[in-house]
Amino acid sequence: MRVSSDAIRAGLAGLAVALVAPKAEAQVFGGPKPGEIGFLPANGQIAEDMFWFHNWILLPVTIGISLLVLGLIVYIVYRFNETANPVPSRRTHNGLLEFAWTVAPALVLVVIAVPSFRLLAQQLIIPAPDLTVKVTASQWHWNYGYPKSEGGFSFDSLYVEDKDLKPDQPRLITADHEMVVPIGKVIEVDVTSQDVIHSFSVPSFGVKIDAIPGRLNKSWFKAEQIGMFYGQCSNICGIDHAFMPVNVRVVSQSDYEAWLVEAKKQFASSDRVDLAAAPLVNP
Known part of the structure; x- marks a missing residue:
């Protein structure tokens, strides 16, 4: 059976429309949508403050610590491998380094704690309800x-x-x-x-x-x-x-x-x- 070129073009056009045209679906504002990530739209000061706390405090701290640890691992693998150090060091202590890795996490926790406590108080102290x-x-x-x-x-x-x-x-x-x-x-x-x-x-x-x-x-x-x-x-x-x-x-x-x-x-x-x-x- 021979298929005309017009029929082929029409079929390809229909396939393109089917692939490109968005599927009919309910339009949701305050709920999830296919293909999206992240938070739902905030409706109220508490949600806005929670999202701000996540995006501008927790997320930068998480990314920063992850990159720091990754950088340290890469440096250690490069600097202290067997080829670069045929005779291993016998050092067991470094006072300045131990002080730094004790104080730095404490400072990070303080940075997180201050807005966190404020947000908790905002959630738990209920104003006079209407x-x-x-x-x-x-x-x-x-x-x-x-x-x-x-x-x-x-x-x-x-x-x-x-x-x-x-x-x-x-x-x-x-x-x-x-x-x-x-x-x-x-x-x-x-x-x-x-x-x-x-x-x-x-x-x-x-x-x-x-x-x-x-x-x-x-x-x-x-x-x-x-x-x-x-x-x-x-x-x-x-x-x-x-x-x-x-x-x-x-x-x-x-x-x-x-x-x-x-x-x-x-x-x-x-x-x-x-x-x-x-x-x-x-x-």
Whole structure:
């Protein structure tokens, strides 16, 4: 069978388009994208300070020490090999060198410690919250409980399977119901677990805190950008650990108030257990 040159050109053109054209996929701002490395976009001062601490303190120190050690190894191999030194030295001590390799690491630790302590204090000292959301982990989903001042309701947030995803929803990290918070407000999250140890993590907010049965752990964030932000359980908690996505939607105050009206109608009469009201040990 003879194939015309026009058909060949058309086939090659179609192949080129298929290879070059980007695949249709959900556009994710506060979550991971294929082919990317590094941190997710920061949304809040805590996350920005964490990323700065990593990029401008930890990373230079790590690279500097690695290059120094590599340079010393190369120098030792070149300078003190058997060919260059047929008669080995019998020196066992060098006071100045021993002083240097004791003091230098201590100074490096001080450089790391100062901004590290400031960042830890920023994370652990929670300012007066505008909204407190209770997050209860279970195998394998999250429950978000809002206080009585907001309507006193709670709801489960479950993983959405691939077959149920909408075109604008990324796979593996989409939940059927997201935690909704207003922009520019201090949000305190009180985290606990109903069964085993989980970990509530939203990288864009700089939040990562363990959910432990019988214990209430607290963290906070203040979002500065509107959008959907994604996280996951970051503690291996069982067979479906990989299917515990965290979805937090940051909206304007007016949109948040409108969502509250609908959420109270949707979840207030739910027959779910109100985990937000469950008594817990708060050490």
